[in-house]
Every structure is written in structure tokens, then in C-alpha cells.
Amino acid sequence: MQRAMQRRHRPRRLRALLAAAMLVLVGCADSGGDRGESSGVHDRRPATVAGIPTDEGPHKLHLAVDAFRQREYLLYIPSKLSDGRWRGGRPARPLPLVVALHGGLATKDKMRELTGFDSLALQLGFLVAYPDGFLTTWNAGDCCGAAKIGRIDDVGFLTRLIDMLTGVGLADPRRVYVTGFSNGAGMAYRLACEKPDKVAAIGVVEGALVTKCTPDRPVAVMIFHGTADRNVPFDGGGRRDINDDRPFPPVSYAVDVWRKAAGLPRPRHKVVHDGPIDCKSTGRGAHGAEVTLCTVHGGKHTWPRPATTMLWDFFARHSRT
Numbered sequence: 051m052q053r054a055m056q057r058r059h060r061p062r063r064l065r066a067l068l069a070a071a072m073l074v075l076v077g078c079a080d081s082g083g084d085r086g087e088s089s090g091v092h093d094r095r096p097a098t099v100a101g102i103p104t105d106e107g108p109h110k111l112h113l114a115v116d117a118f119r120q121r122e123y124l125l126y127i128p129s130k131l132s133d134g135r136w137r138g139g140r141p142a143r144p145l146p147l148v149v150a151l152h153g154g155l156a157t158k159d160k161m162r163e164l165t166g167f168d169s170l171a172l173q174l175g176f177l178v179a180y181p182d183g184f185l186t187t188w189n190a191g192d193c194c195g196a197a198k199i200g201r202i203d204d205v206g207f208l209t210r211l212i213d214m215l216t217g218v219g220l221a222d223p224r225r226v227y228v229t230g231f232s233n234g235a236g237m238a239y240r241l242a243c244e245k246p247d248k249v250a251a252i253g254v255v256e257g258a259l260v261t262k263c264t265p266d267r268p269v270a271v272m273i274f275h276g277t278a279d280r281n282v283p284f285d286g287g288g289r290r291d292i293n294d295d296r297p298f299p300p301v302s303y304a305v306d307v308w309r310k311a312a313g314l315p316r317p318r319h320k321v322v323h324d325g326p327i328d329c330k331s332t333g334r335g336a337h338g339a340e341v342t343l344c345t346v347h348g349g350k351h352t353w354p355r356p357a358t359t360m361l362w363d364f365f366a367r368h369s370r371t
Contacts, residue, residue, distance in 0.1 A: 093136045100218040106132040108168065113214065115207050123181040123211065124158050126168050130175030131220065140219035146176040147221035148365065149208065151183070151234030153256075154194045158182045164231065165358050174362065177221055181211060183234070190236030191261025193291045204237060205244050212248050227365040229253035231353055232282065236260055239304065242269045250370040253361040256351050258282050259304035260290060268312030268339035270368040274327075274357050275301045276349020284345075305343055312339040327354060337371045 095104055103109045106129040112120040128145070135142040148171070152161035158180035162168065167178045184202040187195035197204060208228070216223040228249050230238040235257020242252045243263035251270035256279055277284045286300035305317065314332035321342060322329035329344040342364065346354050 093138060095132065095136045096139050099139065099220060100214070102215075102218065102220065103127070104132055106172075108162070113207070113211055115203075115210060121181065121207050121211075122158070123179055124162060125215075126162075126171055126178040126180075128172045128175050128177070131177070144216070144219055144222040146225035146227065146365070147179065147212070147215055148176060148362070149179045149181065149212065149226070149228045151181065151188060151228065151230035151237050152186075153230075153232030153234050154183075154188070155186045156231075156234075157186060161231065161234070164353050165229075167358055167362075170358060170362055174366075176225075176362075177215070179211060179215065181208065183237075188230075188233050188237035190233060190240050190257075192294055192296070193236055193258075193260050194233045195292065198291060199293070205241055208237075208241050209245050209248055224370045225250055225365075226370070227251050227253065227361075227368075229255070229361055230257060231255045232257055232351065239263065242271070247370075251365050251368040253357075253364065254304070255353055255357055256282055258290075258298040258301075259307060260298065263307050265311050268335065268337045269308065270339045270341070270364070271304075271308045272342045272344065272361060272364045273301060273304065274344045274346060274349075274354055274360075276346040276351065276354075278348050279351045281351040301343070305341055308339075309341045312336050312341070314339070314341060317341055317343050322360065324356060327356060327360075329360075338368060340368075 106127055108124050108126045111125055112122055114120050131141055131145055150161050150165055150167055162180050171178045183197055185196040187197040189197040189202045189204045212226055215221040226249050228238045228241055235254040238252045238254055239259045240261045242249050243265055246265040246267045246269045253272045255274045275284050282298050284301055287297045290296050290298055309332050312335040314335040317330040317332045319331045319333055321331045326347040327344055329342055331342040332340050334340045
């Protein structure tokens with residue numbers, strides 16, 4: 051009799067155990083749903099955004115500049131973006147963007163190797179774009195080479211690149227910075243001259259201002275230039291291009307253009323003195339703009355080793371108002 055009753059109660063206990071197990075599973079599912087809502091399961095990082103990979107590392111990409119042509123660039127994505135929070139298929143917080151322009155007869159890969167921005171971007175969390183010029187040159191105004199002779203619209207290309215990266219939500223439009231070396235430095239000048247609303251600051255290394263420059267708003271500018279540079283002489287001289295024997299203007303000309311645009315005094319405030327590098331600043335003026343000149347005593351036509359970190363420190367202090 052007792053055994054029969056035990057057999058009759060056994061299905062009830064089994065059903066009770068199954069019900070309890072279901073409650074545990076439901077509880078786990080509910081808990082997971084709460085975690086998803088707070089951490090963004092429904093906003094999981096997409097593999098690409100507008101065709102741009104979102105995983106950490108450098109990516110070789112193309113940008114259409116018209117119906118018939120594309121321009122190539124490298125985009126370095128740091129883990130801060132790939133591992134960060136995403137909402138609606140976009141980063142919850144867009145990152146700063148540094149656009150790094152190679153010198154004449156160089157390439158995006160050479161600029162990446164020269165500057166070492168990738169490791170700094172990984173450490174501090176910003177995007178780096180390395181575009182390629184036209185036949186290894188940029189149309190910086192009166193210089194240089196094929197891009198100038200062909201009247202390539204490099205201002206349009208770089209503006210389109212910036213607008214694309216900010217428009218898809220990867221880059222913060224208030225924290226876009228452009229730097230360049232030599233011909234690329236001249237291109238950084240030209241972009242800031244013609245599109246000052248697109249950049250918060252520029253960094254120029256061994257370059258000259260060889261284009262008409264009447265910006266309608268101030269831009270923060272940091273300039274590195276060696277006193278022994280024979281390609282683009284510190285005090286002016288040399289030859290602007292293969293078909294233009296006019297001399298390059300002195301570094302002081304570019305300093306005066308940018309400080310006057312912001313209503314700033316001459317750069318007299320010493321901010322850095324590190325071996326041969328002597329940096330003086332105007333201090334901040336309208337819209338927070340300032341001009342800093344870093345004279346590299348004895349420096350030649352090269353990228354100074356500390357320039358990458360110093361440029362980023364300068365950029366990080368400025369955002370577009």
C-alpha cells in the first residue's frame with residue numbers, strides 16, 4: 051500500500067522539480083535580459099559601419115571621390131572603439147580623429163611607419179586615418195608635383211573623408227585634427243585655410259604655407275621645423291616645385307598668418323625645452339586657438355622623434371567650438 055502511494059506521488063514530485071527548474075531557467079533568462087539592456091546586447095558592435103570594419107587594427111579602405119575615381123586610405127581602429135559601448139549600430143561615444151598626411155614621393159604606409167601614431171592611438175583611444183596623395187603628392191597650393199599640376203582637389207577629398215568618418219558616427223566632429231610632413235604639412239595648412247570649420251587643430255612638420263590663406267575662423271596650430279632643413283629652409287628659400295623656382299616663405303610667415311587670424315601676439319611663452327626642441331606659444335585666444343612654434347635647433351628635413359606625442363598632447367587640449 052505504502053509503495054503504491056509512493057509510486058502515485060513520484061510523478062507529482064517530478065512535475066514539481068521540472069517546474070522549479072523552469073523557474074530557474076526563466077530567472078536566468080530574465081537576468082540575462084537585464085544585462086543586455088544595460089550593456090547593449092541589442093546594440094552589439096556590428097562587423098562594419100558603412101563598409102568600414104570595426105575591429106581593432108589598421109584597415110585598407112577606399113573612398114569614392116566621384117563617379118569614376120576612388121582614393122585609398124588606411125584607418126587605424128583602436129580597441130577603445132571596438133571594445134567600447136555601441137548604440138544603434140554606432141559607438142556610444144565617437145572618438146577623436148587624426149588625419150596624417152605623408153610627404154611628397156611617399157605613401158600612407160610610410161607615414162604610418164614614420165609617425166608611429168598607431169601605438170599611441172591604441173594606448174589613448176583615437177582614430178588615425180592615413181590617406182594616399184595623388185601619385186605620392188598633395189596639391190598644397192603652389193606645391194607639389196603631379197597633384198598640383200593636375201589640379202587635384204585634395205581639399206575636397208580630405209573634407210569628404212572627414213565628413214564620412216564623422217557622419218557615420220565613428221569620429222567626433224569637434225575633435226578632428228590634421229597633421230602632415232613636408233608636402234603633407236603644406237596640405238594640412240591648405241585644408242585649415244579653406245575648411246577651418248572641419249578641424250580643431252593642425253600639426254605641421256617641416257612644411258611651408260604656399261597657398262592663399264584667409265581662414266574665417268581661428269584654428270589651433272603647432273609647427274615643428276628644423277633650423278638645418280635644406281628642403282624647406284627655416285628662414286625661407288629653396289625651390290617651391292619642379293616648375294616653380296620661387297623660394298618657400300619662412301616659417302615666421304605661417305606663424306604670423308595663423309596668430310593674426312586669431313588675434314594673438316607673437317609666440318613668446320616658453321612651453322617646452324627638451325634638448326634641441328624649443329617650443330614657444332602665443333597663449334590661447336579667440337575660440338581657444340593658439341599657435342605654438344617648436345624650433346628644432348640643428349634639425350634637418352625629418353620627423354622629430356618626440357613630435358608624435360607632443361602633437362597629440364597639443365591636439366587633446368583643443369576641440370572645435
